[in-house]
Structure formats: structure tokens, C-alpha cells
Amino acid sequence: MILPIVAYGDPVLRKAGKNIDKDYPELTTLISNMWETMYNANGVGLAAPQIGLPIRLFLVDTTPFSEDEDLNEEEQKALNGFKKVFINAKITDETGKEWPFNEGCLSIPDVREDVVRKETVHITYQDENFKEHLETYEGLLARVxxxxxxxxxxxxxxxxxxxxKKRLLKGRLANISKGKIRVDYRMKFPNIKKGR
Structure with missing residues (x-):
């Protein structure tokens, strides 16, 4: 089922998520719905707060990035078919040099800006079967x-x-929260006026 994506301005996007356990209600269905929602919106990642749930769950499929001709063969290979569910994730370290990359977000449609992040990330998380992982990612994978x-x-x-940049974007972000934007996927706007 395709779920509406929560737009900028909704308080749920500002909450730190809570850890969940394997008894979380209908988790398999939730994960399946999140994949469907993400693919429907042409995203490469989706986090539970973006569908209104303040829990520590996100998923990533970087396959669309693997077709970028600006990447070397090794990077393309790493991105192609990388599809994972991250539950109760905790970044333990971010290392390497900082580099800019143009980012966007399904909750903030039509806004793209260069964001500086470190090139390597060390993360612990559980997969959808609650198996523990400690992994290191680099480059575009780390960024997503x-x-x-x-x-x-x-x-x-x-x-x-x-x-x-934040001041320059203020009006556009306010319009997004009011639903004054055209998107081709389902969204839920926090500040939409009733009776429109």
C-alpha cells in the first residue's frame, strides 16, 4: 500500500525516533508498504518519520544511483542492488574528508542543495530479522x-x-508545509488550510 509522505513542517520530522523490537505491530507489512511508497515516489531511501511514525526504521535502495556515469566502476558496483532495511540504527563514527553533494528529500519536494558530509560512516543496526550488524560504508552509499x-x-x-541558504529557502519551505507545491506522489501537508 502506498502511504502519504509527510511534508516539511510536520512535527514528526523533528522527533528522534524510538527503538522498536520484533513485536512491533505488523512490521513486515509496514516495511513492505515503505518500499512501495519509496519506489512510487522515485526515492532511494525512506525513513519511518517520513510516513508519520517516530521510530528508528529506514530503508535504502541505491540501485538508481548505480547508473550515474560520473561514478567509477567500483562505485557503480557498490550501489547497484544495494537494498537494506535498517532498524534501531546508531552511527558510531563518521570519518574521512568532508565532501559536498546535491541532496533532495521526498518530504521537501523541489528543493535540492549541496550538503557537506564525511565520506565514511560506521553504523550498527538490526535488519528486518533483528540480526545485529556493524558495517562501514563509503562515498554515495554512506551519504544516503x-x-x-x-x-x-x-x-x-x-x-x-x-x-x-536557510533564509533564502524560508518561503519555499513554508509553501511546501502549506501544500502549495505540485508533486506526483501522495503527500500529507501539516499546514494546509481546511476547505481548500
Whole structure:
């Protein structure tokens, strides 16, 4: 089932998610619905807060990035078919040099900005079977994971922009929260006026 994606301005996007266990109600269905919702919106990642749930769950499928001709063969290979569910994730370290990359977000449609992040991420998490993992990712894979991880911490990519950029985006972000934007996927807007 395709779920509506929560738009910028909804308080759920500002909450740090709570850990869940294997008894979380209908978790398999939820994960399945999240995949369907993400693919329907042409995303490469989706976090539970983006569908209104303040829990520590996100998923990633970087396959669409693997077709980027600017990447070397090794990077394309790493991205192709990388599809994972992250539950109760915790980033233990971010290392390497910082690099900018143009990011967007399904909760903030039509806004894309360069965000600086470290190139390597070390993360612990459980998969959908609650098996524990400790893994290290680099480059674009690390970035997608960092972006989705931020969501379960109540952080948006726009928080990482300079104060000037934030001021320039203020009106556009306000319009998104009011539903004054055209999107081709289901969304839920926090500040939409009733009776429109």
C-alpha cells in the first residue's frame, strides 16, 4: 500500500525516533508498504518519520544511483542492488574528508542543495530479522545512509545548510508545509488550510 509522505513542517520530522523490537505491530507489512511508497515516489531511501511514525526504521535502495556515469566502476558496483532495511540504527563514527553533494528529500519536494558530509560512516543496526550488524560504508552509499539516519534523529538536510541558504529557502519551505507545491506522489501537508 502506498502511504502519504509527510511534508516539511510536520512535527514528526523533528522527533528522534524510538527503538522498536520484533513485536512491533505488523512490521513486515509496514516495511513492505515503505518500499512501495519509496519506489512510487522515485526515492532511494525512506525513513519511518517520513510516513508519520517516530521510530528508528529506514530503508535504502541505491540501485538508481548505480547508473550515474560520473561514478567509477567500483562505485557503480557498490550501489547497484544495494537494498537494506535498517532498524534501531546508531552511527558510531563518521570519518574521512568532508565532501559536498546535491541532496533532495521526498518530504521537501523541489528543493535540492549541496550538503557537506564525511565520506565514511560506521553504523550498527538490526535488519528486518533483528540480526545485529556493524558495517562501514563509503562515498554515495554512506551519504544516503547518513541522510536517512538523520531522519530518525529528527534532522533534515536543510538543517545542514548555511544560515544564508536557510533564509533564502524560508518561503519555499513554508509553501511546501502549506501544500502549495505540485508533486506526483501522495503527500500529507501539516499546514494546509481546511476547505481548500
Amino acid at each position: 545512509i547518513q541522510h536517512e539516519y538523520d531522519h530518525i534523529e529528527g534532522v533534515l538536510f536543510t538543517d545542514k545548510l548555511s544560515s544564508l
